[in-house]
Amino acid sequence: MLVVQTIAEVRKFVGEARESRKSVGFVPTMGALHEGHASLIRRAVERCDYVVLSVFVNPTQFGPSEDLAKYPRTFDADRQLADRLGVDLCFAPSASEMYAANCSTYVVPEGLQDALCGRSRPGHFRGVCTVVAKLFNIVRPDVAFFGQKDAQQAVIVQRMIEDLNFAVELEVLPTVREPDGLAMSSRNAYLSPAQRQDALCLFHALQAAFAAITRAQRDAAAIRAQMQQAIAAMPSARVEYIELVDAATLKPVTGLAGHHVLIALAVHVGATRLIDNIVVDVT
Amino acid sequence: MLVVQTIAEVRKFVGEARESRKSVGFVPTMGALHEGHASLIRRAVERCDYVVLSVFVNPTQFGPSEDLAKYPRTFDADRQLADRLGVDLCFAPSASEMYAANCSTYVVPEGLQDALCGRSRPGHFRGVCTVVAKLFNIVRPDVAFFGQKDAQQAVIVQRMIEDLNFAVELEVLPTVREPDGLAMSSRNAYLSPAQRQDALCLFHALQAAFAAITRAQRDAAAIRAQMQQAIAAMPSARVEYIELVDAATLKPVTGLAGHHVLIALAVHVGATRLIDNIVVDVT
Numbered sequence: 001m002l003v004v005q006t007i008a009e010v011r012k013f014v015g016e017a018r019e020s021r022k023s024v025g026f027v028p029t030m031g032a033l034h035e036g037h038a039s040l041i042r043r044a045v046e047r048c049d050y051v052v053l054s055v056f057v058n059p060t061q062f063g064p065s066e067d068l069a070k071y072p073r074t075f076d077a078d079r080q081l082a083d084r085l086g087v088d089l090c091f092a093p094s095a096s097e098m099y100a101a102n103c104s105t106y107v108v109p110e111g112l113q114d115a116l117c118g119r120s121r122p123g124h125f126r127g128v129c130t131v132v133a134k135l136f137n138i139v140r141p142d143v144a145f146f147g148q149k150d151a152q153q154a155v156i157v158q159r160m161i162e163d164l165n166f167a168v169e170l171e172v173l174p175t176v177r178e179p180d181g182l183a184m185s186s187r188n189a190y191l192s193p194a195q196r197q198d199a200l201c202l203f204h205a206l207q208a209a210f211a212a213i214t215r216a217q218r219d220a221a222a223i224r225a226q227m228q229q230a231i232a233a234m235p236s237a238r239v240e241y242i243e244l245v246d247a248a249t250l251k252p253v254t255g256l257a258g259h260h261v262l263i264a265l266a267v268h269v270g271a272t273r274l275i276d277n278i279v280v281d282v283t
Numbered sequence: 284m285l286v287v288q289t290i291a292e293v294r295k296f297v298g299e300a301r302e303s304r305k306s307v308g309f310v311p312t313m314g315a316l317h318e319g320h321a322s323l324i325r326r327a328v329e330r331c332d333y334v335v336l337s338v339f340v341n342p343t344q345f346g347p348s349e350d351l352a353k354y355p356r357t358f359d360a361d362r363q364l365a366d367r368l369g370v371d372l373c374f375a376p377s378a379s380e381m382y383a384a385n386c387s388t389y390v391v392p393e394g395l396q397d398a399l400c401g402r403s404r405p406g407h408f409r410g411v412c413t414v415v416a417k418l419f420n421i422v423r424p425d426v427a428f429f430g431q432k433d434a435q436q437a438v439i440v441q442r443m444i445e446d447l448n449f450a451v452e453l454e455v456l457p458t459v460r461e462p463d464g465l466a467m468s469s470r471n472a473y474l475s476p477a478q479r480q481d482a483l484c485l486f487h488a489l490q491a492a493f494a495a496i497t498r499a500q501r502d503a504a505a506i507r508a509q510m511q512q513a514i515a516a517m518p519s520a521r522v523e524y525i526e527l528v529d530a531a532t533l534k535p536v537t538g539l540a541g542h543h544v545l546i547a548l549a550v551h552v553g554a555t556r557l558i559d560n561i562v563v564d565v566t
Contacts, residue, residue, distance in 0.1 A: 105446035
């Protein structure tokens with residue numbers, strides 16, 4: 001595996017791969033790789049001839065009071081894992097390589113950014129779209145791999161690809177969970193042992209929602225109330241949002257019948273903000 | 284010359300050209316082609332192996348009270364000119380081919396859009412950047428050709444290319460003028476014979492500015508005042524702005540010395556809004 005820091009090197013090596021008619025797969029990450037990322041990389045290696053991984057903690061997607069400075073950085077372990085899994089090129093740029101001092105052009109997902117996580121994280125998805133657009137233009141992949149764990153991000157990136165006509169296919173892979181159900185996240189590293197236990201409430205809430213739907217519950221408010229209870233059961237947990245929305249438009253649904261429903265929640269466990277979701281096809 | 288209406292056809296034909304290792308040049312236009320466009324096409328044909336022209340009156344760059352509906356459309360003449368000049372592929376999509384009903388991702392040139400024309404045309408450069416980003420992703424040109432006549436547009440597109448890492452080189456070509464000095468513009472077609480005469484005031488104002496600078500005038504306010512007089516001399520003309528700005532940042536300059544100065548103005552002649560500019564390296 002090659003590790004490079006500059007855009008010019010990425011263009012050079014990916015250009016050579018493309019010259020040899022290799023298909024190019026791309027896994028963009030902020031590092032601190034876990035099994036969720038590994039599943040994306042494995043799929044990319046399986047599907048594409050040449051796999052590029054980016055490791056970049058993107059400053060433009062963090063708010064001023066968010067955890068940019070303390071976001072976990074584990075580059076040595078990341079590069080070893082990536083190498084072992086068969087990544088061909090690891091792109092780990094500096095912030096100044098990615099953002100010139102005078103940069104001022106942003107990609108804005110108007111509308112879709114006002115739902116779910118976007119409400120408490122203004123500018124977050126503008127930062128995500130901007131860096132993903134940049135990375136798409138640098139890497140020019142055939143396929144990009146994202147995780148369903150960040151459901152709103154996947155919807156917004158898919159819409160960006162369509163709206164801006166990127167010649168990139170998005171493949172979204174299922175959320176990978178710990179044995180007890182906690183969704184894998186780089187931010188799980190922030191949790192104390194007690195909080196790690198309480199963090200299960202997100203999964204429990206989603207289980208409760210799913211069980212209610214299988215028992216023919218179709219009322220969004222009733223399902224939310226049940227999910228709320230699951231969170232309330234854990235002392236260090238505080239709900240930021242629990243939402244049932246159309247999985248494509250992210251608009252809230254009141255009755256679930258006939259919808260492809262994204263059930264998503266954000267919960268603060270101590271000082272750590274966690275998210276999780278499931279998508280249910282409701283008849 | 285091939286004429287196509289769909290994105291898929293553009294990708295197909297440009298893909299074939301690229302397979303044969305041809306360099307791809309791109310001239311994006313809103314049609315109503317004049318000698319200014321012709322100079323861009325001639326340069327593209329001279330420089331590149333395969334030349335794509337787009338003809339698309341882009342709705343997202345028009346404000347609600349602007350001239351989208353009556354913007355001149357002369358497609359038969361446009362395609363004949365393009366064919367004669369050696370364009371390989373003319374892309375003339377419908378609005379619905381370019382914008383899906385649910386599209387909501389925009390490219391926003393924050394900061395630079397607040398200067399000059401952007402002040403009276405809110406959203407204009409968001410529309411320009413969005414459609415140019417889309418067209419870049421559809422055509423994937425090596426070089427794109429723009430006119431200096433739309434000076435702010437050229438600066439903003441250059442910044443977009445850098446900020447979003449498009450693998451496209453921008454070549455900006457000089458403003459083409461009528462024999463009496465009026466800058467070529469599709470909107471000149473709106474002018475009555477009397478207004479056509481008054482429209483010369485833009486060129487006269489720029490000549491006055493240039494003459495003042497050669498006479499060692501370095502004070503922006505003094506130069507503006509002289510330009511203002513040139514406009515005031517014409518009965519149907521009304522100034523929207525006269526600005527002396529740094530040619531890269533578009534920030535106003537007060538003393539010209541040491542600046543690469545963009546002297547730009549927008550003037551309403553009757554109901555027609557006209558713009559013009561010169562760039563002067565001031566020592």
